[in-house]
Amino acid sequence: MKIPLNPPLTKGDKKKQKPRIPPLLKGGRGDLTCLLSFFLIIVFLSPLLANAAETWSGYFAVEGRYFLNDPIHPGQRAQQASIAGQPEFYREWETTSFTVAPFFRIDSADNERSHFDLRELFVLWYPGDFELGIGVRKIFWGVTESQHLVDIINQTDLVELPDGEEKLGQPMINLSILKDWGTLDFFILPYFRERTFPGRKGRLRGTLFVDTDQSRFESGAENHHLDAAIRYSHSLGDWDIGLSHFKGTSREPTFLLEPDSAGNPTLIPLYEQIDQSGIDLQSIIDVWLLKLELIHRSGQGASFQAWTTGFEYTFTGIFGSKADLGAIGEWLHDSRSEKTTPFEDDLMLGLRLALNDMDSTEILLGVIQDLDAASKMISVEGVRRFGDHWKLEVEALIFVQQDQSDLLFTQRDDDFFQLTLAYYF
Amino acid sequence: MKRLVLLLLPLWFVPTISFAETPEEKGLKIAKEVNLRDDGYGDFTASLKMTLRNRQGEESIRVIRNRTFEVPGDGDKVLIIFDTPKVVKGTAFLSFTHKIKNDDQWLFLPALKRVKRISSSNKSGSFMGSEYAYEDISSQEVEKYSYRWLRDEDYEGKAAFVLELDPTDPNSGYTRQIVWFDQKEYIPIKVDYYDRKNVLLKTLNFHGYKQYLGKHWRPDRMAMVNHQTGKSSDLEWSGYKFKTGLSEKDFTKNSLKRAR
Incomplete structure (x- = not known):
C-alpha cells in the first residue's frame, strides 16, 4: 500500500550547525575508496575459491509521470520522465555469499531525484548457528502494509516514491544468532544515511523546500555516529513476534524553519539522537491475518507512541475464477500532533485483486481517510507482466479535500499518474 | 423354519463383521502403505519447469527450484525458489506442512527484503497462476483425507x-478426489478432482516415474488439465538429488531471505 511521507513541519531552533557532510559515495572519498577496494578484493579473490556460483540479475526501467494540476511553485513542471536501473551481482560459496547491487536514477525535472545509491554491497557468512553480515545491506522489520513504523535500520529514499517504501543501503555489521527459541539480531551501524527529499523543481515536495545541504545533527560525530540496534524475533505456531530496540540517529528528521541565503524560508533537516523500542506481532486465525506494530520513541522533544493495527483477509477464487481478492484494513495512530505526522489518526482500507492469470495481473486500491477531517488520499496501482522479462506498472495518487490543518495539505495539487516499463534480467 | 433362519442370521453376519474389511478400512490401509513406502528419503532437491497453457494454446513458462526436508512424525518442510519469469526472480516460498493443522507459510519479497507470513487457509488458491492449487502441491499426509476403496481396475495397462x-x-476446494494408485509400487498415477459442487474440475496424470535410492519413486512430468476452463499446467521435474545433506537450519526464515 502506498502512502506519501512528507516533511513534518518545523520544530523550532535547536542544536548546532553542521558543516556540509557529503552523502555516502557522493564525495566522501575515504568511504568510496574503502568500498571499492572491498569490492575488488572479493571479485579478484573469488575465482580462487572452489564451488563458486555466480549470477547477474536486476532491472532497467523507464518511467513517466504526469501531474493532473498546475504546479504551485515556480520551476515545477506537469511532466516528469526518468530512467532507472538496479543490476545485481551475486556469488556464493559453501557457506558464504557476496552481493553487490548499485542503483541509479536520472530524472528530467528534479536534480535531487537524479541519484546513485549502493543498495547492497556485503559479504554474508552462514556457517550454521549464526549469520554474520558485513557491508551495505537492506533489512526489513514489520508486518503492516500502510506504513512501517518498526522498520528503522535503513533510511527512506523519499525521492523515489512518496510512499516511503524505497530504502537507501545501510552500512552495517549484523550478527544473527539462530536458536530454537528464536533469532537474536545485533546491529552496529557505523555510518548514517540522510533522507532524500525532492529538489526545488521537484513535485510532491510540500510548500517549503527541504535543504538537504544544510542538514544538522544532534551528535558531534554527525553522520559518523555509531548507531546500534537489537532485535528478537520468533515464529510460534500461528504467531510471529518481533521485539526491537534502536539507539542512535533518528532516520526521521525534525525540521528547522530558517531563511536561505536569498531570504526565502526553507526547512533544514535535524537528525537527533533517539531511543526507539518496537513490537511487531502477527497472528493467523483461519483466513484472517491480524497485525500490530507499536513504537515508543524518545529523544525528539516529548517522547511518543505510534501504532498501526489491522487485518488482512483473502477471498480465494472469487466468482468461480482463479482470482484472489484481498481486503486490508488498518488503523494508524500517532500520539504526536497532526503538524508533525500525516497519520495521527487515520484509517487505511485497501483491496488487492490478483487475477492469477498468465500475465500475473494485479490491481491495488488504497484509501487513507483522516478520522478527524475530510482529508483522504487514494492510490491505485496496476501491474502486469509481458512475457518473461517485461513488467508494466500504472500508478495514480490522488489527494482529496486536504484540510488546511493536515500535513498533506501542501501536496493537494500534486495528484499524479505514473507509468513504468521495466526490463528484468 | 422361520425360527431356524433367525438363529442362523447372526452366525452368517459374524464373519463379515470381524474379518472382512470395509471399503474405508481397505482405503486407509492402501493410503498408509503409499506413505510408508516413501518414508525415509531424508531430503531432496529438484528443478521444475512449469508450462501454463490456455485454451488458445498460448504458453507461459515458470522455472523454480525445490528443496524438501522430511520431518519424522510431521509434514515436510519445503523451500521453493523462483527463477523465471525474471520479473519475479528472487522470490522464495517457505512452507512447513503439517499432518492435521494448517501449514505455516512465508513468502520472501526481494524488492523490499520482506518476509511475509501468509495464511495457508487459502489452500484452494492458485499456485503461481497455474492450475495447481496450493493443496495439490502440499505434502500429502494420510491424516488430510478420509478414504474409501472403490474398485480395482487396469489403468493404462497397470x-x-x-x-x-x-x-x-x-x-x-474439493468435495472429493478419485485417485488411481499403482498396485505394485503404491504410487499415484492419476487424480480426478471434484469441485465444491461435486463437478469434475481437474485431472492430474503422473508420467515417467523413476526410482531413486532403490526406493523412492518420483515422476518426470505431472500434467494437470482443468476441464471447466480448458487450461492446463505441466510440471516437468529434473535433477532429483536425494540425501543432499540439507538440515532443518536450511528451512528457516533466515535461510528464506538468503535463498538463491
Missing part, C-alpha cells in the same frame, strides 16, 4: 487401486 479421498479440511 493394475490399479481406485480410491476416493475426502478432504478432512473444510477449507479444501
Whole structure:
C-alpha cells in the first residue's frame, strides 16, 4: 500500500550547525575508496575459491509521470520522465555469499531525484548457528502494509516514491544468532544515511523546500555516529513476534524553519539522537491475518507512541475464477500532533485483486481517510507482466479535500499518474 | 423354519463383521502403505519447469527450484525458489506442512527484503497462476483425507487401486478426489478432482516415474488439465538429488531471505 511521507513541519531552533557532510559515495572519498577496494578484493579473490556460483540479475526501467494540476511553485513542471536501473551481482560459496547491487536514477525535472545509491554491497557468512553480515545491506522489520513504523535500520529514499517504501543501503555489521527459541539480531551501524527529499523543481515536495545541504545533527560525530540496534524475533505456531530496540540517529528528521541565503524560508533537516523500542506481532486465525506494530520513541522533544493495527483477509477464487481478492484494513495512530505526522489518526482500507492469470495481473486500491477531517488520499496501482522479462506498472495518487490543518495539505495539487516499463534480467 | 433362519442370521453376519474389511478400512490401509513406502528419503532437491497453457494454446513458462526436508512424525518442510519469469526472480516460498493443522507459510519479497507470513487457509488458491492449487502441491499426509476403496481396475495397462479421498479440511476446494494408485509400487498415477459442487474440475496424470535410492519413486512430468476452463499446467521435474545433506537450519526464515 502506498502512502506519501512528507516533511513534518518545523520544530523550532535547536542544536548546532553542521558543516556540509557529503552523502555516502557522493564525495566522501575515504568511504568510496574503502568500498571499492572491498569490492575488488572479493571479485579478484573469488575465482580462487572452489564451488563458486555466480549470477547477474536486476532491472532497467523507464518511467513517466504526469501531474493532473498546475504546479504551485515556480520551476515545477506537469511532466516528469526518468530512467532507472538496479543490476545485481551475486556469488556464493559453501557457506558464504557476496552481493553487490548499485542503483541509479536520472530524472528530467528534479536534480535531487537524479541519484546513485549502493543498495547492497556485503559479504554474508552462514556457517550454521549464526549469520554474520558485513557491508551495505537492506533489512526489513514489520508486518503492516500502510506504513512501517518498526522498520528503522535503513533510511527512506523519499525521492523515489512518496510512499516511503524505497530504502537507501545501510552500512552495517549484523550478527544473527539462530536458536530454537528464536533469532537474536545485533546491529552496529557505523555510518548514517540522510533522507532524500525532492529538489526545488521537484513535485510532491510540500510548500517549503527541504535543504538537504544544510542538514544538522544532534551528535558531534554527525553522520559518523555509531548507531546500534537489537532485535528478537520468533515464529510460534500461528504467531510471529518481533521485539526491537534502536539507539542512535533518528532516520526521521525534525525540521528547522530558517531563511536561505536569498531570504526565502526553507526547512533544514535535524537528525537527533533517539531511543526507539518496537513490537511487531502477527497472528493467523483461519483466513484472517491480524497485525500490530507499536513504537515508543524518545529523544525528539516529548517522547511518543505510534501504532498501526489491522487485518488482512483473502477471498480465494472469487466468482468461480482463479482470482484472489484481498481486503486490508488498518488503523494508524500517532500520539504526536497532526503538524508533525500525516497519520495521527487515520484509517487505511485497501483491496488487492490478483487475477492469477498468465500475465500475473494485479490491481491495488488504497484509501487513507483522516478520522478527524475530510482529508483522504487514494492510490491505485496496476501491474502486469509481458512475457518473461517485461513488467508494466500504472500508478495514480490522488489527494482529496486536504484540510488546511493536515500535513498533506501542501501536496493537494500534486495528484499524479505514473507509468513504468521495466526490463528484468 | 422361520425360527431356524433367525438363529442362523447372526452366525452368517459374524464373519463379515470381524474379518472382512470395509471399503474405508481397505482405503486407509492402501493410503498408509503409499506413505510408508516413501518414508525415509531424508531430503531432496529438484528443478521444475512449469508450462501454463490456455485454451488458445498460448504458453507461459515458470522455472523454480525445490528443496524438501522430511520431518519424522510431521509434514515436510519445503523451500521453493523462483527463477523465471525474471520479473519475479528472487522470490522464495517457505512452507512447513503439517499432518492435521494448517501449514505455516512465508513468502520472501526481494524488492523490499520482506518476509511475509501468509495464511495457508487459502489452500484452494492458485499456485503461481497455474492450475495447481496450493493443496495439490502440499505434502500429502494420510491424516488430510478420509478414504474409501472403490474398485480395482487396469489403468493404462497397470493394475490399479481406485480410491476416493475426502478432504478432512473444510477449507479444501474439493468435495472429493478419485485417485488411481499403482498396485505394485503404491504410487499415484492419476487424480480426478471434484469441485465444491461435486463437478469434475481437474485431472492430474503422473508420467515417467523413476526410482531413486532403490526406493523412492518420483515422476518426470505431472500434467494437470482443468476441464471447466480448458487450461492446463505441466510440471516437468529434473535433477532429483536425494540425501543432499540439507538440515532443518536450511528451512528457516533466515535461510528464506538468503535463498538463491
